[in-house]
Each structure stands twice: as structure tokens, then as C-alpha cells.
Amino acid sequence: MSVTQAQPAVATTVRTRTKLAHPALLLFGIVLVALNMRASLAAISPLLGEIQRTFGLSATASGLITTVPVLFQGLGAPLTPRLTRRFGAEKVVLGAVLTLGAGILLRVLPNSFALYAGCVVIGIAIAVLNVSMPGLVKREFPGRAAAMTGVYSTSMLIGATLAAAVSVPLEKVFGGGWEGSLGAWSLLALVAALAWLPQVLRSRQERAAVAAAPAGRPIEGIWRNGLAWQVSAFMGISSLMVYTLIAWLPTILVDHGMARGEAGLVFAFSNLVQVAGAFLVPLIAGRMTRQRGLAVSMAALNATGVVILLLAPVSGAWVSATVLGLAQGGSLGLALAFLVLRTDSALGAAQLGGMSQAVGYLVAAAGPVGAGALHQLTGGWELPLALLLVMAAMAAAAGWGAGRNRVLR
Template identity: 75%
Template sequence: MSAARAVPPALDREVRTRSAARFAHPALLLAGIVLVALNMRACLAAVSPMVAEIQRTFGLSATASGLITTVPVLFQGVGAPLTPRLTRRFGTERVVLGAVLALGAGVLLRVLPSVAALYAGCVVIGVAIAVLNVSMPGLVKREFPHKAAMMTGVYSTTMLVGATMAAALSVPLERALGGGWRASLGAWSVLALVAAVAWLPQVLRARQERTAPVRVAGPVAPPKPVGSPWRSALAWQISVFMGVSSLLVYTLVAWMPTILADHGMPRGEAGLVFAFSNLVQVVGAFLVPLLAGRMTRQRGLALAMAGLNGAGVLWLLLAPVSGAWFSAAVLGLAQGGSLGLGLAFIVLRTDSVPGAARLGGMSQAVGYLVAAAGPVGAGALHQLTGGWDVTLVVLLALAAVAAVAGWGAGRDRTV
């Protein structure tokens, strides 16, 4: 038997190029982004309706139960600065795949019959989400350079849809699967697996593109060095805007139904008001990045989001029951819009993919560490004062801080 004939270089290059092209279809990329984004909030929102059952299962105190939702937020802040280094070493596609698989593993770890496993799963989930939070803006900027703001709206909206879906389905899943809270929460690992399978073509495409030789027609300018965003005033303004906006979201996610119930609203109605607010967030998360992408400066948009946050909190302070539905609508629009605008700032205020990754790492590290203090601080103020008025006044002041930071972040400059 004669030895196999060597493949001509030109034919080998054509085969690799065609192989990469098979996985480069925009529909495959869009499906992958949407399915990954669905996972980025679902496993956090799914646990909220189950906290009381988890507490009873392990005999946890109220403080220890609160850590089930606080630990992932904290570790989103801790994990965010590590992501740019990972993407430089392994490539964005492989890092996203690894983060989605880690997310699914964290979901399964969280439902094992051990308190240590419960909190370890929360840590893994937080770090995995941090990696995805930082990777996605740079990937969107690279793959959709002329539609980055629009695609930011698509995936930020999808994140909120995933959260709403998870919160709504957790209890029905518990009943349908018949395995208690563990079966309900563990089921979300299937969504992570589906997202990993949908993302695999992007990993294969990136691998083919790395092995394919590249012909250069002329001299290539050296890549522009990317400086540290930690020394940039603009980067700090973006980070503060994201941090304070996230603090407002997480604080009201933790306490808004309780605030309404403490003022006399039936708990069932308070839950409906809260669900309505989450639904309206989807509208803000989709529309605001679209508007941001059509503007050279987003100062007015940032002020509008901060102003709506302040108006919603003020109405909650002045008319907590009679104005609850109005507050929910205003806060939902402001919170979803602030999330979308913060993510849009990452792609609009940078001029390179590595720059977007570094700014994303910084802004989300600062943002989630600040946000993690919100629910705990609000609970402490409530316990200290015996009411919610002081807490809501502090949130009003923080909305003003977000307005100042957003005014700076909305300038037509790059980090």
C-alpha cells in the first residue's frame, strides 16, 4: 500500500477556510448568543422562590439564607477582572464555552445534599456569570462592529427574559418534577448544556480560523496598545454608573415585595407588582441600547435613566400602596434601561475588542461589588430604623450619584 499523498497547501487552505465558513453563519452565532444570555440570570432568579425551602432543609438562619443570593453577586465582582487574561490566553469562544459548562456544573453542585456544596455552587455560578458578563460585550463588538449597540440590546433583553422565565417556572417545575427544590433548581443545568452545544460551532470556527494561514497584501500596523482602564476617569464614571444602577436593582429585587407588604398590601398582590416590574425591565433593556447606538453622546439618556430610578423610588416612598403599579412600571423601565445602557457604554466607549474586555472587567468588578452591598445595607437600615423611609431616601441619593456618573460616562470619548 503506497503512502498517502500530501495535500497541496492551496487545497489544504481552501478546505480549512470552507470548514470555518460552515460555522460562521450569522444565525448560528445569534442562536449561540441568545442561548448563552438566557443562562446568565436564570439560575440566579430561579433560586429566589426556593430560598425558604432551602432554609428549612438545612436549618439556616435568615442571614445564612441571604448569602445564597449574595454570594453569586459578590463573586461576579471578584471574577470579572480575571476574564480579560483568560480571553487573551484561550480565546473568547473557548472561554465562553468553559464558562457555560462551569455554570451548569455550579447549578448541579448547588443542589447536592450539603451546605458546603450549596455555597460552593453559588461561588462557581458567580464566577461563571462574571466571565460571561465580561466576555460578551467584547465578542459583540468584534462580531457586530456596526450593530454593537443593537446586539447589546438583544442579549441584555434575553438575560432578563431568562430571569423572568426562571422566576415564573421554579415552583411549577418543583411540582411537575416531584423532586422538591433540588429537582427544580437542578433542571436549569439542562439549559446550560443546550447553550454549550449551541455555542460549540463558534469554538470550532475559531479553531479553524487560527489554523488557517493568513495572507497579508501589505505592511500591517502594529496593534494599538491597550492601557489600563483603572487609571481612566471615564472608565470610573462608567463603573460607578453601572455599580449604583445595579445596587438599585438588587436592593429592590430583595426588598420591594416586603416594602409593599409592610405597608399593608397583600403579599400575593405585592408579588404580582414585582413580577410586572421585572416584565417592564425587558422593554427598557431592549430599547435603551438601540437609542444609545444612534447617539454620539448618551448624557441625556443616562440622566433619564437615573431620573426614572429616582422618580420610582420617590413614588414608592410617598405612595407605596396606591402608587405601587406606577412605581413598578417606572422602576422596571429605569432598571432594564440602565442595565442595557451600562453594557452599551462598554462597547461605545472603547475602540478595540481588548479594550472592551478590560473595561468590562473593571466596570463589572466595581459594579457587582457595589451592588452586593445594597440588599445587606438596606436590610440593616430597616432593622436599625424600624421602617423603610430612610432606606428609600438613601436610594434617592444614590440615583443622583448615578446621574452625575452617567453624565460623565455619556461623553463622546473612548477609554
């Protein structure tokens, strides 16, 4: 195990591609796959109250609808590098997208067991995509890894924004049923799978060349490495804040007197603003030798947005949504950028991604259910939001360490 000062990444292989694997098709496939990676989670938040009433769920049980996918993102992440080594990243991504579509359909079957089983399947599928994509981007775009991270993290949030914005209108389109609204997102997964097929249908000769290309040495003793833990902690705490508010922001606003439709619009707007943060922050990070100040800035913006939500939940909702959107999108983009900036190979990026997302999403899973339980216990949202301020301070400390100019080897 070692940590060395970062050096510019150098491409070690050049591959001749078939027309089916043209870089434009690869980019198109990455974007469509990424659109699915948050949509199925964001779509459920505006409909959570309806789902809760349908099955007679408590606030804690409702929080599990968001928590279970996040938990299984953490549990599934360490398995992904083995899958990619055995089957190849392209096949693994295709399988994960199809599994995601199946999980979405399972989640809308008319019983609570299927609801939670679908959440498990969705979580595992997203875990595989979360870990596969950084290594794939590092391998295919070695000289522009940070910029491409911005592209796919932005696509993730565009999918989430679209899902949050149209979930309630789709419910009306399908005759007032939340099942049709949620189930419709399986079509997006199918479209992404079709768009990804060109990457799977490469010639055997090209796949053999890719498999033979050097992917770099594994990072030794990664689970004992302080920098790896700092990257993991930054991702985990930032994700906890994101998923907590994905689960409960519309409910918080409605509980303070905002109309359900407007609360959905505020939530969708916050997701829209995240797109800007997710795109710009990785670009900025890629031009910096150290990202310490950037990480602390994201944590500070997160804290500011939560304070506004505490002090003026309705009158300050749009301002809070703006600040939180920039902070959460930027934190996501920066956490993903750390995976390529703190490693020097596709193998290293996948390895760090497996660790950081295993740790990160297990931490994040506590957010939605914990906030729901605290709300049920206290009858208000003040304590859950105050704890998010503590989380923001912890994210700043982790980001200060993760932003050092060092590379895991």
C-alpha cells in the first residue's frame, strides 16, 4: 500500500473500435444508463404519502422505501469488481440496467412484500452501475476522466429531476394510481439497455484486445488506507444528506403548510439545480491539484440550505432548494471525481469505487429511516434537520482529507 503525489494520467493503450463501439455511441449509452441511476429513487419521493396510505405504513416504514435501495447499494458494491473481471464491464452494465427495470416493475405489484423486494433489486442494480461506471470512464477517457465524470453525474441528476417533476402528473395520467407512475420508469431502463447493446456487440477480437490491455495494478491494503477512508466518508456523509432529503423534503414542506403540488415543484427544482453543481464541480476539481477548499465549500453550502429549511421552511423553500441543489449536486460530482483523481488506473478507480460506495451507501442508508424515526418520535422535523448540520461538519472534515494531492497505489 502506498499513497503518492498525484501525477497527470497517461493513456497506456490505444484500441481500434468497430462502428458499433464508436465513442459517440459509447457516450450516448453512458448518458442513457446514467439517466436511470437516480430516476427510480427520485420518482418515489413525491408519491411517498400515497404509498404510505395505500399500505398503512408508519413514517419509519415509509423511510425504509428509500433506505432499502440505498442499503443494498452498499451491500452490492463490493461484489461488482468480481463481476466486471469475469464478464466484462459492458455485459455487467447491460445486466444491471435490465435488472433495474425488473426491480421497478416488481416494486409496483399490489402488496408490501413486493414493494420492498423491488427496492432490494433496485438497490443491487444501482450498486453495480455505481461501481462499474467510474472504472469504465477511467478506462475509456483516461485524459478526460474528471470531465466525463461531470457528464455522467449530470445525467444521473437530470434523470432524477425528470422523475421528481413528472411523478405526480404521471399519476394523474394513469388514473390517479401511483403504481402506473412508478412503473413507467421501467421503459427508460429498457431504452438504456437498447442504447447500451452496441457496447456489448463488439467483435470478439476487440473484446479480447480490451481484456488484454493493462488495467493497472490493484491498490494494496486499500481497507487500511486513510485516504481511501476519507474519500469513502465524504461520499457516505454527502449521500446520507442527499438521500434523507430525497425521501423527506416534499413531506417536510407539506407538513409546514405547503401544497403538495408546490412541494413537488420545489423538490424538482432542487434536483434541477443539482445538475449545475454535478456538471461544474468535477470540471473545476479536474483543474485543481488539491480539492480541499472545494469539498469544504460544498459542506458549507449544505449546512446553509439546511439552516434555511429550519428557520423558514415555507417562505425560504425556494432559496433552500437552490442552495441545497448546488451543494448536493456538487458533492456528488466531487465524490465521483475523487474516484478518478485519487487513482491512476481503471482497476484502481473500480477498486476505490467498490470500497467507497460500500461504505458510503451503508452510511447513507441510515439517513431516510433515521429521519423518519426521529420525526415519528418527536413529532417535528427540527431534530432530524439539526443532525444534518452535524453531518455537514463531518463531511467538511472528510473532504479536507480526501482533497489532498495524493494518489492511491
